[in-house]
Amino acid sequence: MNKVMLCAALALLCTLAVHGEIQVQNDFNLDQFLGKWYIIGMASDAQWFTTRKEKFKMSTILMKTPENDKVETVLTKLRRGKCLQIIFPYRRTGREGQFVFHSDRWNNDHEVYVTETNYGEYALIHNTIIKGSDVTTLVKLYGRAQELRPELLERFRQYSLAQGLEDENIVTFTKLDECKPTSAQN
Numbered sequence: 001m002n003k004v005m006l007c008a009a010l011a012l013l014c015t016l017a018v019h020g021e022i023q024v025q026n027d028f029n030l031d032q033f034l035g036k037w038y039i040i041g042m043a044s045d046a047q048w049f050t051t052r053k054e055k056f057k058m059s060t061i062l063m064k065t066p067e068n069d070k071v072e073t074v075l076t077k078l079r080r081g082k083c084l085q086i087i088f089p090y091r092r093t094g095r096e097g098q099f100v101f102h103s104d105r106w107n108n109d110h111e112v113y114v115t116e117t118n119y120g121e122y123a124l125i126h127n128t129i130i131k132g133s134d135v136t137t138l139v140k141l142y143g144r145a146q147e148l149r150p151e152l153l154e155r156f157r158q159y160s161l162a163q164g165l166e167d168e169n170i171v172t173f174t175k176l177d178e179c180k181p182t183s184a185q186n
Helices: 002-019 150-162
Strands: 035-044 059-063 070-079 082-092 098-103 108-117 122-131 134-143 170-172
Antiparallel strands (some): 059 070, 082 098
8 A cells, every 4th residue: 555655646746846836946046057058968848859859969058147137048059060059048037047038940938947956067957848839848957067977867867757758858968079159040
């Protein structure tokens, strides 16, 4: 009977995690979070990710000092042999650790949550993407260095699973030489 109760409790917790409010880092400090991060891993239920996940590679993201309520976020990635920069104007919300932005290119809205970080080593990022009535989840693992401890990779995996993402759609990237960007776009 204890096993049945434990399984029921775990199922309830997973349901709450999937359908409940996304938690952010306690006492989130934007100043400590700013700077360069490597995107070490990604997990998603979005079709654009699940059908092409093997094509994604390690990239970098630079969070710049905010102006007004916006934090310029610069993604640098290798795509089709070219190094590209994409700028996302993250807008601060009234909740520290949560940002929003609209992508003109994909015509969708993003709610971005810093769910966990120790600022100097890693961060777990939860991104809810909304396009019309379609809502998808994208979880990212950031690192200040290109490699993280195995227990942090496992923490990312467990968090992704708790969000209802499938194990085969959780990807960690191998270390990659940084590319030099040619141009910026949004």
